[in-house]
Amino acid sequence: xxxxxxxxxQFAAAEPLEKGSSLWHDAWLRLRKNHLALFGAxxxxxxxxxxxxxWLFGQPYYDQNIYLANATPGSIGIRVTPDDSPYxxxxxxxxxxxxxFTDAPESQALRAALLGGxxxxxxxxxxxxxxxxxxxxxxxxxxxxxxxxGGLISLGVGLAATAVALIIGVTYGAIxxxxxxxxxxxxxxxxxxxxxxxxxxxxILLMVLFGRHLILLxxxxxxxEWLTMARIVRSQVMxxxxxxxxxxxxxxxxxxxxxxxxxxxxxxxxPVIVYITxxxxxxMLLEAxxxxxxxxxxxxxxxxxxxxxxxxxxMEEYSWQLMYPAAIFSLMIFSLNFLGDGLRDALDVKAxxx
Amino acid sequence: MPPILELRDVKxxxxxxxxxxxxxxxxxxxxxxxxxxxxxxxxxxGLVGESGCGKSTLARTIMQLVPTTGGAVILEGKNLTAGGxxxxxxxxxxxxxxxxxxxxxxxxxxxxxxTIAEPLLVHRVCAPAEVTPRVxxxxxxxxxxxxxxxxxxxxxxxxxxxxxxxxxxxxxNPKIIIADEPVSALDVSIQAQILNLLSQLVRKMxxxxxxIAHDLSVVKHISDRVAVMYLGKIxxxxxxxxxxxxxxHPYTRALISAIPTPNPDVERARKRIVLPxxxxxPINPPxxxxxxxxxPHAQERCQAxxxxxxxxxxxxxxxxxxxxxxxxWQ
Numbered sequence: 004x005x006x007x008x009x010x011x012x013q014f015a016a017a018e019p020l021e022k023g024s025s026l027w028h029d030a031w032l033r034l035r036k037n038h039l040a041l042f043g044a045x046x047x048x049x050x051x052x053x054x055x056x057x058w059l060f061g062q063p064y065y066d067q068n069i070y071l072a073n074a075t076p077g078s079i080g081i082r083v084t085p086d087d088s089p090y091x092x093x094x095x096x097x098x099x100x101x102x103x104f105t106d107a108p109e110s111q112a113l114r115a116a117l118l119g120g121x122x123x124x125x126x127x128x129x130x131x132x133x134x135x136x137x138x139x140x141x142x143x144x145x146x147x148x149x150x151x152x153g154g155l156i157s158l159g160v161g162l163a164a165t166a167v168a169l170i171i172g173v174t175y176g177a178i179x180x181x182x183x184x185x186x187x188x189x190x191x192x193x194x195x196x197x198x199x200x201x202x203x204x205x206x207i208l209l210m211v212l213f214g215r216h217l218i219l220l221x222x223x224x225x226x227x228e229w230l231t232m233a234r235i236v237r238s239q240v241m242x243x244x245x246x247x248x249x250x251x252x253x254x255x256x257x258x259x260x261x262x263x264x265x266x267x268x269x270x271x272x273x274p275v276i277v278y279i280t281x282x283x284x285x286x287m288l289l290e291a292x293x294x295x296x297x298x299x300x301x302x303x304x305x306x307x308x309x310x311x312x313x314x315x316x317x318m319e320e321y322s323w324q325l326m327y328p329a330a331i332f333s334l335m336i337f338s339l340n341f342l343g344d345g346l347r348d349a350l351d352v353k354a355x356x357x
Numbered sequence: 358m359p360p361i362l363e364l365r366d367v368k369x370x371x372x373x374x375x376x377x378x379x380x381x382x383x384x385x386x387x388x389x390x391x392x393x394x395x396x397x398x399x400x401x402x403g404l405v406g407e408s409g410c411g412k413s414t415l416a417r418t419i420m421q422l423v424p425t426t427g428g429a430v431i432l433e434g435k436n437l438t439a440g441g442x443x444x445x446x447x448x449x450x451x452x453x454x455x456x457x458x459x460x461x462x463x464x465x466x467x468x469x470x471x472t473i474a475e476p477l478l479v480h481r482v483c484a485p486a487e488v489t490p491r492v493x494x495x496x497x498x499x500x501x502x503x504x505x506x507x508x509x510x511x512x513x514x515x516x517x518x519x520x521x522x523x524x525x526x527x528x529x530n531p532k533i534i535i536a537d538e539p540v541s542a543l544d545v546s547i548q549a550q551i552l553n554l555l556s557q558l559v560r561k562m563x564x565x566x567x568x569i570a571h572d573l574s575v576v577k578h579i580s581d582r583v584a585v586m587y588l589g590k591i592x593x594x595x596x597x598x599x600x601x602x603x604x605x606h607p608y609t610r611a612l613i614s615a616i617p618t619p620n621p622d623v624e625r626a627r628k629r630i631v632l633p634x635x636x637x638x639p640i641n642p643p644x645x646x647x648x649x650x651x652x653p654h655a656q657e658r659c660q661a662x663x664x665x666x667x668x669x670x671x672x673x674x675x676x677x678x679x680x681x682x683x684x685x686w687q
Binding site for chain 2 (some may be wrong): 006019025026270
């Protein structure tokens with residue numbers, strides 16, 4: 004439709020056009036006044052940036068260091084490259100059985116050099132300081148790196164499964180709502196049946212049949228979340244298609260496709276967007292639940308659910324391993340929910356001026 | 358001159374289903390039940406009747422927005438009810454509709470420009486480069502400044518929105534405009550403006566107009582002829598002034614007696630004919646004349662047969678569907 008916008012300039016010369024304010028723009032103005040929602044969006048953005056930064060510039064999330072398992076936050080470990088020879092003979096001599104530097108002068112000198120930030124080369128191996136801001140897990144993997152990676156995975160699962168739910172749900176719901184009648188009745192009974200399936204058993208069956216796979220996790224969660232989306236879209240389409248502007252579009256001789264995509268869908272986008280922002284956190288919760296049961300993402304990949312599960316196993320001894328992922332997870336869920344609530348208030352048709 | 362639009366025994370029934378598990382047909386709502394009508398080029402036909410009498414359904418039937426149960430809608434010699442969807446789509450461009458509620462009849466997510474330009478682009482009425490000038494022209498035609506074309510519907514008043522809706526209806530150069538109570542959602546002061554605009558446009562562009570209203574005084578102001586509907590049928594048809602000043606059907610009389618007069622002396626003398634009861638259900642219309650249960654002049658024989666819409670004497674320009682019309686009128 005770009006062609007209808009271009010020749011406006013001819014009129015701008017004669018008489019200045021008054022700029023209109025679209026409903027989207029009005030919604031944005033309302034959202035901007037909602038500090039809680041903006042705060043949620045800001046926190047979310049900050050968390051994502053930190054996660055991406057940690058993933059790009061931090062330590063690898065899979066690097067193990069059995070000598071520095073369950074280290075407290077702020078511990079310093081040694082990073083050895085190449086990966087396949089973590090500790091060579093020379094270093095072993097300088098370390099005691101638990102991987103701690105001995106009292107020997109060489110050992111203490113090495114320790115001092117490493118703490119000073121130096122990179123030391125012995126033979127083929129390179130030794131450098133490894134700072135564990137949030138400590139390490141039971142395999143000595145850096146918790147901060149695993150948190151960053153886990154946060155991204157959780158969010159990615161949330162986004163991907165929501166996208167799956169969005170595509171299936173909107174198409175399905177729009178078809179059922181637009182055509183109505185027997186087709187609608189049949190399609191919605193299918194949804195009712197799917198709703199009644201016990202979700203956990205459904206996922207376990209999927210995992211057993213097709214093996215554990217990240218893609219399958221998206222599919223399983225998306226297969227459940229689209230049901231609600233389909234219901235929401237259907238009811239919205241049914242309400243909109245009875246409005247006079249749809250009748251007007253039909254009497255102007257517009258085709259079905261144009262009516263659905265240009266006239267109905269833009270008018271139901273508000274509730275859909277709200278539902279998306281509220282679905283992402285609920286999908287993340289589902290993922291955490293599945294990971295907690297051991298059905299989610301598989302090691303060495305981490306997700307917030309996996310980290311919480313691992314943390315809960317050792318929470319009596321090393322409570323921070325539970326606290327950090329749980330805190331990040333709660334923060335993400337809260338932020339997304341605040342943002343979703345704010346969007347709902349901003350896009351609410353009842354609140355908009357008529 | 359042949360009529361531009363002709364309705365022959367048009368029927369629109371909506372089936373009613375009953376039952377929980379097994380659905381069975383429990384009759385039909387006879388919203389439009391055997392309407393015969395002819396509309397001349399450039400003519401303004403007022404269609405009146407109380408709520409639920411099938412005025413709007415008749416409009417949607419003419420537009421082919423609802424499926425027709427029987428009869429024929431003939432536009433310039435082409436039968437719309439017989440043609441396929443493509444044919445209807447092509448012919449329907451000659452008829453356009455203006456709806457009752459201007460707040461609901463415009464897409465809230467589209468600017469005025471896009472709303473008016475869409476039919477031009479979809480039907481390739483003019484080249485893409487000429488679309489915007491044409492939109493400006495149409496806006497000027499309905500009395501809106503083109504500088505508002507980038508605004509959205511919620512930024513306008515009801516009267517302005519109705520002007521936009523009229524501009525959109527005019528975009529395809531229709532020959533007939535069907536206005537379904539276009540002013541009943543507007544303030545009284547705005548109503549007159551929209552009515553004047555419509556009657557100006559009709560004259561300027563030689564349009565035919567079917568003007569639906571439940572207010573006879575509004576219809577009298579604008580129409581050449583008036584058709585009075587009761588329960589899916591036309592009960593009286595004739596020149597507007599004559600029908601309103603000398604109604605022949607008892608139902609028309611009751612309707613006209615309900616119009617308040619601005620002159621208090623006349624208003625005090627006005628005698629209202631109050632109809633007993635509610636309009637009967639269009640699922641089970643009364644036997645014979647549908648109006649007989651409420652008619653002050655009803656007799657036994659009114660239940661015998663449906664009175665046809667006919668002229669009282671040959672050469673008369675008025676038709677009425679009442680077997681006692683002649684007695685009552687004398």
